[in-house]
Amino acid sequence: MTSLISSRFTTRRSRVQDWLFGGIGAIASLVTLGALGWILADLVKMGLPHLSVEFFTADMKSAGREGGIGPMIVSTFLILVCFLFPAIPLGVGCAFWLSEYVQGGSRIARAVTGGVDLLASVPSIVFGLFGMSFFCQVLGLGFSILSGGLTLTCMVLPILVRTTLSAMTSLPPDLRPAAGALGLTRATTLWQILLPAALPGIMIGITLGVGRALAETAALLFTSGYSTRWPESIHDSGRAISVHIYDLAMNIPNGGGKASASALVLLLMILAINLVASLLADRCLKSQYIS
Amino acid sequence: MCRLRVDWLVRHVLGLLAVVAGGLVLVIVWYLFQGAKPALESGLPRRFFGDPEWQPGSVRDPQYGLVPMLAGSFLVTVFATALATPLGIAGAVFYQFYVPARVSRWNLRCMELLAGMPAVVLGFWGLMVVVPAISRLEPPGQSLLAAALVLALMILPIIALTSQAALSAVPLSHLQAAAGLGIGRAGMIWNIALPAAKGGIGSGVLLALARxxxxxxxxxxxxxxxxxxxxxxxxxxxxxxxxxxxxxxxxTASHKALLYAGGLILVLVIGLLVGGLSFRRKPNHNTVH
Structure with a gap:
């Protein structure tokens, strides 16, 4: 206790300590933000001169050193469609079942949430390995946009389940007995009352999942392939933008300029997605205050 | 009774979806195990640690030493985490206790931007900027140091965000009590806030390690x-x-089985880390609140 009595806020020692802590923190934050700024500045500096309307629509030329990324944008979009189509019913359905049809603490509920959490910890390259041999070889889909999308479904599923589940549990608890008192069946309650109420939260999960899928490379390297042609169907191989950046950076000498421009495009897409998610989150909060 | 039949159908379809989603990880692990089986059965595990080199493609004298790879994974992970942890925690303390909330919110946005940065973009930037810089110091540039530096940048926001969340969850009454006793800001951070947030910060670091x-x-x-x-x-x-x-x-063949074994090792190590984390989390909640 003597140490407590003898120490005062204005002692010289505590002032020096205060300065020291603040200084260390400021330096750490400067280093971090400086690195982020450095990365962004470099990407803009190297990439901006290559950006034009043609860059978004044109074919790739000379192994990527010239031309645009039109086919890659279409492939990326198709991969996203193939990923969302199975992922939304699987993720949302799983969360609905967990929140509405089983007790939270029951053994089966714990097993399913545990499985989903473990899935979230599997590294993306392992999804790539699994996708390549299961979807491409065993199911015979080959290197295709469909295989890539399905691999991403496995990878992003936990995000969808987690966000939908938290949206469902944050709904007002009296919605369910009220619907029951009106004589609605559970399925009708779910479809007509709970789903619309939880929709903004579910949309946040979907946008976060899309952002994660856009950023992914390792899971796509050997599932959706390297082809740079315009994809004609989801059974064609197609190169995602992220894979394109990887290929330009690693295998094409002097591909840096176009790679920066592609990275800039990818970054802008992810920023836009994040903006949508945070706008949705704001609206979600507001609607909760009103109700 | 049509409505009840719909109800029954919905319940079972949703249940099926949930079991598929929850069981997917088992399918993946089982699949990896099946793929790795030829390597595990043919006495290769002894050679993982016995062979000095990794030359699985060689026809005459294939070598299956996994040790260099495991050492590489271990070193780059530990190095990157050791770089990112002090920076992340110091930054979180700074924005929690030294900076007004208005400014702190912008830092949070920046950290989220860094966390959402695609790995391939960070890798590309490292290749264009970090590798040439290191190569000027000591060729060839592509090295443990380059990978660890950029990897540290990648996991830093995880540590910073979880640390700041843990620090902001420290009850205000504890901090006020410290101030009432006349303890300065630094003493309060060091003796009250950091020990109370220890559990949350620790899980953030483990999460970053797993990543x-x-x-x-x-x-x-x-x-x-x-x-x-x-x-x-x-x-x-x-x-x-x-x-x-x-x-x-x-x-192909045994080489491929080895890659599956590598994937299995990764999944098991990360699963243990993350599984251990979720066990830790429960007692933690009781002590903090």
């Missing part, structure tokens, strides 16, 4: 990809993840 072990793109682009035990931080390495990424396109 770093599994990260592929940054590592494959920056570490030089030579399977050896590095003598210094300027030597190239080849972790497990980049071995899988580079070789799964052409690997």
């Amino acid at each position: 770093a072990i599994g990260e592929t793109l940054v590592v494959v682009m920056l570490c030089g990809n030579i399977a050896q035990i590095p003598g210094s931080v300027f030597d190239p390495i080849r972790p497990v993840t980049s071995t899988i990424a580079l070789e799964m396109g052409y690997a």
Whole structure:
């Protein structure tokens, strides 16, 4: 206790300590933000001169050193469609079942949430390995946009389940007995009352999942392939933008300029997605205050 | 009774979807195990640790030493986490206790931007900027150091965000009590806030560690990809993840089984880390609140 009595806020020692802590923190934050700024500045500096309307629509030329990324944008979009189509019913359905049809603490509920959490910890390259041999070889889909999308479904599923589940549990608890008192069946309650109420939260999960899928490379390297042609169907191989950046950076000498421009495009897409998610989150909060 | 039948149908369809989603990880692990089985059965595990080199493609004298790869994964992960942890925690303390909330919110946005940065973009930037800089110091540039530096940048926001969340969850009454006793800001941070947030910060670091072990793109682009035990931080390495990424396109037979074994090792190590975390989390909640 003597140490407590003898120490005062204005002692010289505590002032020096205060300065020291603040200084260390400021330096750490400067280093971090400086690195982020450095990365962004470099990407803009190297990439901006290559950006034009043609860059978004044109074919790739000379192994990527010239031309645009039109086919890659279409492939990326198709991969996203193939990923969302199975992922939304699987993720949302799983969360609905967990929140509405089983007790939270029951053994089966714990097993399913545990499985989903473990899935979230599997590294993306392992999804790539699994996708390549299961979807491409065993199911015979080959290197295709469909295989890539399905691999991403496995990878992003936990995000969808987690966000939908938290949206469902944050709904007002009296919605369910009220619907029951009106004589609605559970399925009708779910479809007509709970789903619309939880929709903004579910949309946040979907946008976060899309952002994660856009950023992914390792899971796509050997599932959706390297082809740079315009994809004609989801059974064609197609190169995602992220894979394109990887290929330009690693295998094409002097591909840096176009790679920066592609990275800039990818970054802008992810920023836009994040903006949508945070706008949705704001609206979600507001609607909760009103109700 | 049509409505009840619909109800029954919905319940069972949703249940099926949930079991598929929850069981997917078992399918993946089982699949990896099946793939790795030939390597585990043929007495190769002894050679994982016995063989000095990694030459699985060689026809005359294949070598299956996994040790350089495991060492590479371990070193780059620990190095990156050791770099990112002090920076992340110091930054979180700074924004929680020294800076007004208005400014702190912008830092949070920046951290989220850094956390959402695609690995391939970070790897590309490292290749254009970090590798040439290191190569000027000591060639070849693609090295343990380059991979660890950029990997640290990648996991830093995880540590910073979880640390700040843990620090902001420290009850205000504890901090007020400290101030009432006349303890200065630094003493309060060191003696009250950091110990109370220890559990949350620790889980953030473990989460970052798990992320770093599994990260592929940054590592494959920056570490030089030579399977050896590095003598210094300027030597190239080849972790497990980049071995899988580079070789799964052409690997066959026992070589392929080895890649599955590598994937299995990764999943088990990360699963243990994350599983241990969720066990830790429960007692933690009781002590903090």
